[in-house]
Amino acid sequence: MISSDNIIEISGLHFSRDARAIYDDINLKVPRGKVTAIMGPSGIGKTTLLRLIGGQLKPSAGSITFNGEDITQCNRKQLYEVRRKMGMLFQSGALFTEMSVFDNIAFPIREHTDLSESIIRKIVLMKLEAVGLRGAAELFPAELSGGMARRAALARSIALDPDLIMYDEPFAGQDPISMGVIVRLIKELNDALGLTSIVVSHDVEEVLSIADYVYIVANKTVIAHGTPAQLRQESSEQVIQFMQGKPDGPVPFHFPSEDYKKDMLNHAR
Amino acid sequence: MLVEIIQSLGQYGVNFITGAGRAGALLFGALKPAGRGFKLLPLLIKQLYIVGVQSLIIIVVSGLFIGMVLALQGYTILVGYGAEQSLGQMVALSLLRELGPVVSALLFAGRAGSALTAEIGLMKANEQLSSLEMMAIDPLHQVIAPRFWAGIISLPLLAAIFSTVGIFGAQLVGVDWLGVDTGAFWSVMQASVEWQEDIVNGGIKSLVFAIVVTWIALHKGYDAVPTSEGIGKATTATVVQSSLAILGLDFVLTALMFS
Helix, strand or coil: CCCCCEEEEEEEEEEEECCEEEEEEEEEEEECCCEEEEECCCCCCHHHHHHHHCCCCCCCEEEEEECCEEHHHCCHHHHHHHHCCEEEECCCCCCCCCCCHHHHHHHHHHHHCCCCHHHHHHHHHHHHHHCCCHHHCCCCHHHCCHHHHHHHHHHHHCCCCCCEEEEECCCCCCCHHHHHHHHHHHHHHHHHCCCEEEEEECCHHHHHHHCCEEEEEECCEEEEEECHHHHHCCCCHHHHHHHHCCCCCCCCCCCCCCCHHHHHHCCCC | CHHHHHHHHHHHHHHHHHHHHHHHHHHHHHHCCCCCHHHHHHHHHHHHHHHHHHHHHHHHHHHHHHHHHHHHHHHHHHHHHCCHHHHHHHHHHHHHHHHHHHHHHHHHHHHHHHHHHHHHHHHHHCCHHHHHHHCCCCHHHHHHHHHHHHHHHHHHHHHHHHHHHHHHHHHHHHHHHCCCCHHHHHHHHHHHCCHHHHHHHHHHHHHHHHHHHHHHHHHHHHCCCCCHHHHHHHHHHHHHHHHHHHHHHHHHHHHHHHC
């Protein structure tokens, strides 16, 4: 039974790449209108999860429903219909380098609608105003700082007023001011536009400050989930290590190796 | 040892067939009608400029020098038989049948083909292709199709320009410098060049080369490992594989057309 309270429901998800299992039985729900965070150590495939939700990758088993429609069963045409209701902010921003900021944001509107240029101009300026970059409309991506590029990409992601927006590591490589701006924008846009947001990140404090619900993914599955307050009370060693950024614990500091003394006494390389 | 050799040969075969299948799917996806003809026109015009117009200088300069060298070499041989009047014929047939299509395709692979691969590889590395997919826009229609058509339209025209400039280069050396009679140079050429046999066949050759080079370039870029090393390898592979394909196909086409 699909609950209309959840925009995304993932159940029994398995995904492998080159015979290496990335996910083994992932189950999670993304409540409508909320900011849901997916956190976990680097390299566990958090971005992969967003690509699975966007239908860019096919899971080996399990289902992913978006607004009640199973994405894993969609054909190409249906998938493109579904994606019109999704926005995604890529880690690199993925702005089109040969277009100005204005044209980047106008691009999806021009592709998917028959609106006149004067209306498109108004929509683009509204989106740019929302991210504070109306004055940078005529600049090119190469002229923007990393934080500005990400905000411009965010304006493009919301150009078609999606139901869901997915953020892939939105805070990575940002200075404290840019990070603060993006944190505020995610929350404000979510509330003002009635969006649902999924934020994939490993920046614990920033994520916990805006998330309504958090999933921690490690060891190919969800190891903990709850509200930020609940997760701060979590007793699992693995969760504590991640939340407090401890260098050693269930995730060892040392890469698996043979005995240190034995290795030092061995002269052969 | 033997098992390993057979294994690696088998792996090579599997990789080749997989690659060919992916290249075929890429082309099919790009050429499948999507009812976006009107929106693709500006993209096509832009690519015609990048792929075609920006290749003009290398094509014109190379064509001029190859025509001049052909005339110089041809003259020294023909004059020994008192046949320097046939210089126009020799130069025109060499250029229209072989050198025009082949050399312009090789130059096109080096300039435009490598640029296409690197551009698409970088678009993949910067997640621009993924972002198009997430915006519900098919990158095969938006990125691959206009570049493919631009390559197919540009190369035959570039080959025609190459041959034309080459003939004028030959005239410069043969007639203006070495003193071959102008009337003989042009009239012998006019009498010996056939529309179907020489010009149309040369055009078909460059059309085939255009399809192959552009296809290889786009496939290598789209399939590139999205790292700096991967894009470098893909770009090299485009130039090497396109060049080999041009030379191999030239033999096959020549055998079919002229034997």
